[in-house]
Amino acid sequence: MESAIQLKALTKRFGSFTAVDAVDLDVRRGEIFGFLGPNGSGKTTTIRMLCGVIAPTSGQATVLGHDAIKDPEAVRRRIGYMSQKFSLFEDLTVDENLRFYAGVYDLTDEKFAARREYILRMADLVGREGELTANLSVGWKQRLALGCATIHEPELIFLDEPTSGVDPTARRHFWELLYELADSGVTLFVTTHYMDEAAHCSRLAFIYNGRLAACGTPGEIRALMTETVLEVDVDDAEAALLALERVSEIREAYMSGAVLHVNVGASSPASVVELLAAAGVTVRGIEVVDPTIEDVFVHLVTQQRAAGETLAATAPEAVAVPNPPVSGSPDA
């Protein structure tokens, strides 16, 4: 299949700090590609390079067949960008925001009228054209922002944490809009912190400390985890985590929503039960589960941190301090 985005050793340094470190990536046309990673891992910096907003330090980026470094203007005309921080003018109405973006992309009046009607319907904003954007709830703002980012019918859309701060119902609705766009052949490159949204993507990449740690379909990502994962429901999660942390054979233990996920590592499910009982923790339920994408990412982060610590012991000045691991579902 034809590529929408092709990256070869894409790198961005800010002074001596490497924000994006030799990233190779191939995003195919028509897919919903999820770009995941903890805070500060390099997601926005990567997107900004792909949109031609900032220049890479080294490496190559081809976007829709154009060299994003040599010809950012050609790229910008054919993409849509819903940025993490700013997309809409709060002091303009719904209609005025749409008009502004139509102006940016030089839409004819006829084209604008058609797109406006389509977007208002898609975003369920018919009848609210005259409302001040500041008065819309976050979910509605995000739909309008998506409308503005797609006013010129781009072939590829970058969405940087489009659902951050949006309630679960509005998030579901937003994803339905993304599916609709993907069905019409548009390529979507989406960053998110929400692990449940990873499952909506056709393929995923996980970036950590600027480096690509994994890439594949959700199924392929889950298959990276070969160790046993337990889901444990306890009365005292804090005490349970403390007890589990002391056992070196246990790889990871963290809160996933309201329950614990435990990668038993070299230990065994039976010993986890014993250990929790000895710590005075009541286990309400325990079962072996198929690893989730979150389990795999937590595991990758733990591995990389351990590798960083080993390296730090030999060459302290050569190692950047790792970011905290990805936390549990922000919905919880």
Ligand SMILES: Nc1ncnc2c1ncn2[C@@H]1O[C@H](COP(=O)(O)OP(=O)(O)OP(=O)(O)O)[C@@H](O)[C@H]1O
């Ligand atoms: N202009 C800049 N100058 C210096 N450092 C920068 C600059 N832009 C980003 N960084 C640093 O690069 C790293 C990656 O930042 P980036 O915004 O790409 O992360 P992110 O994955 O998008 O994080 P978040 O999930 O919080 O949005 C961070 O440590 C950030 O502080």
Ligand SMILES: [Mg+2]
């Ligand atoms: Mg970001």
